[in-house]
Each structure stands twice: as structure tokens, then as C-alpha cells.
Amino acid sequence: MLAIETEGLSKDYQVGFWRPRPYRALHDLTLAVEQGDVYGFLGPNGAGKSTAIKLLMQLIYPTSGHARILGRPAGDVEVRRRIGFLPENPSFYDYLTAEELLTYFASLFDIPAAERAARVARVLDDVGLGAERRMRLRGYSKGMVQRVGLAQAILNDPDVVFFDEPMSGLDPLGRRDVRQLLLTLRDRGCTVFFSSHILSDAETLCNRVAIIAQGRLAAGGRLTDIVGVDVLGWELVVDASPEAIARVRTRARRVTVLHEQRHALDLPPESPEAVLQILTDAGARVVSLNPVRKTLEDFFVQHVTGAAPRGESR
Numbered sequence: 001m002l003a004i005e006t007e008g009l010s011k012d013y014q015v016g017f018w019r020p021r022p023y024r025a026l027h028d029l030t031l032a033v034e035q036g037d038v039y040g041f042l043g044p045n046g047a048g049k050s051t052a053i054k055l056l057m058q059l060i061y062p063t064s065g066h067a068r069i070l071g072r073p074a075g076d077v078e079v080r081r082r083i084g085f086l087p088e089n090p091s092f093y094d095y096l097t098a099e100e101l102l103t104y105f106a107s108l109f110d111i112p113a114a115e116r117a118a119r120v121a122r123v124l125d126d127v128g129l130g131a132e133r134r135m136r137l138r139g140y141s142k143g144m145v146q147r148v149g150l151a152q153a154i155l156n157d158p159d160v161v162f163f164d165e166p167m168s169g170l171d172p173l174g175r176r177d178v179r180q181l182l183l184t185l186r187d188r189g190c191t192v193f194f195s196s197h198i199l200s201d202a203e204t205l206c207n208r209v210a211i212i213a214q215g216r217l218a219a220g221g222r223l224t225d226i227v228g229v230d231v232l233g234w235e236l237v238v239d240a241s242p243e244a245i246a247r248v249r250t251r252a253r254r255v256t257v258l259h260e261q262r263h264a265l266d267l268p269p270e271s272p273e274a275v276l277q278i279l280t281d282a283g284a285r286v287v288s289l290n291p292v293r294k295t296l297e298d299f300f301v302q303h304v305t306g307a308a309p310r311g312e313s314r
Contacts, residue, residue: 090149240284
């Protein structure tokens with residue numbers, strides 16, 4: 001049984017005042033997400049990511065197509081008990097503290113009263129909220145509200161969790177905490193479906209991704225198949241004199257002066273040993289040597305720039 005599946009999912013909106021016309025925000029989305037996947041739903045701003053997630057959550061309804069979660073129609077009451085959801089811009093009752101808010105949500109999930117305090121404390125620990133949990137939400141920063149949103153999404157120990165831009169508003173420490181949280185959810189068998197346009201996070205966390213552009217699915221697959229392992233070149237950084245660099249300039253595809261005598265050399269995929277030998281014989285000091293491989297960003301740019309334009313529905 002798939003965790004999430006969509007078939008031909010489309011959404012039209014009426015736009016215009018005098019002569020309204022249908023505008024297709026999402027076109028014929030077909031996805032299959034296995035249980036236990038960390039699935040990255042990637043695309044530029046306005047690509048249709050949030051529309052797709054809102055359709056899965058039944059916050060809006062499709063013009064055509066259908067979606068299933070854990071083998072049942074999206075919106076099924078029993079399915080809702082087994083999923084968690086973080087919207088892109090969470091908004092809560094700001095006169096409550098984080099503890100009070102999550103205790104209220106725990107009651108909606110019928111978590112026994114004797115367990116609520118411990119459950120709330122655990123999820124707040126998981127998202128890194130300390131003494132702030134007893135402050136009213138109106139005094140929270142955007143990043144702190146985001147952490148509360150993450151906590152409410154995992155409060156019911158869901159089998160599938162949907163995060164819409166989970167890193168939004170977080171500082172570097174917050175992003176690190178969220179990455180660890182997603183990996184913890186994965187390790188306990190939870191399916192994680194998250195939208196993002198931060199490709200480095202997706203490349204670190206996901207085992208499968210889909211790229212959406214102009215409301216259409218542009219590409220997707222296993223991350224290992226997309227990124228690959230072939231070396232496309234080498235990035236060599238050295239401290240060397242201009243004379244030493246001159247000896248290997250013809251062997252490099254590009255030489256960039258970083259500062260003073262520090263240079264970055266873009267070398268072809270062949271073994272860099274010969275260049276290293278010439279430079280070290282000339283007194284150069286090697287700072288770093290890294291292989292260059294195809295990245296998720298390369299794949300993303302290739303498919304987003306080649307996507308068909310979004311237009312009016314027929």
C-alpha cells in the first residue's frame with residue numbers, strides 16, 4: 001500500500017473581474033509515494049506546491065483527479081487521525097502558551113488526559129523549545145512559531161506527515177534541528193512529504209524527489225539516480241605563485257584568483273595527480289581538492305527552465 005498517491009490531480013481558479021476565466025494552478029499531477037519515504041516536493045515560488053498539499057489536506061477541492069492517503073481517500077476521517085500537517089504560514093491562538101495550545105490539540109486527538117503533559121513536553125523538546133513554551137505565542141518570533149507548528153504536526157505520532165516549507169523563518173540552528181527531526185521521523189517509519197525550494201536540504205534528507213514547475217510535474221525519481229556518482233571534474237584550491245600557476249594553466253578549464261596567491265582551478269575529470277605534482281614541485285601548497293559531481297541543483301535548473309508555460313484551462 002502506498003502512503004500517498006495522486007492521479008490526474010488538477011485545480012482551476014477563476015481569475016479576472018469583468019470576464020472571469022479559469023486559471024490552472026495545478027495540472028494533472030500523478031505521484032506515488034512509498035511508505036517510509038522522505039519525499040521532497042520541489043519547485044520555485046508559485047509552482048503549485050502549496051496548492052497540491054492543500055488538495056491532499058482537503059482544504060481545497062480538485063477540479064479533476066483524485067488523491068489517496070494510506071489507501072483511503074484524502075479527507076477520510078480515520079486517515080486524518082494518522083497524519084500530521086504543517087502549513088506554509090502557521091497561525092495559532094496567540095493568547096495561549098505553546099504548552100496550552102498543544103494540550104488543546106492533544107484533546108482533539110483524544111490523547112488520554114494522563115498522557116497529554118508528557119506528550120506535549122516530548123514534542124516541544126523535539127523541536128527545541130525550552131522555557132519559551134510557557135510564553136504566550138504573541139511574543140514569539142516567526143521561527144519560534146514555526147517550531148510550534150512542527151510540534152503540533154507530530155503531536156499525534158503520525159504515520160504520514162506533510163510539511164509545507166518547514167524551514168521557513170528558521171535560523172541555521174533551527175534548520176539543523178528540523179533536519180534532525182525529519183531523520184528521526186524517517187527512522188521510526190513515518191512517511192515525510194515536504195515541499196521546499198531549498199535544494200541543499202532536499203539533497204541531504206530525501207531518498208526521492210519530484211520537481212514541479214508551472215503547475216506541472218517536470219521530473220522526479222530516486223535521488224541516487226538523479227545525482228549520480230560520476231566525477232565531472234575537480235575543484236583544486238592552492239596557495240601558489242603566479243609562476244607555478246602558469247605551468248598548469250593550460251591543463252585547467254578555468255583559473256580563478258581568490259585572494260593574493262590563493263587560486264581555484266577547475267580541472268577536467270581525468271586524474272589530477274599530474275597537476276598536483278607540477279604544483280608541489282613548484283612550491284605550491286594544496287588547500288583542498290574536491291570532486292565535482294552532478295547536483296540536485298543542476299537537475300532542478302534543467303527541468304524548471306524547460307517546463308512548459310502555465311496557461312488557461314481549456
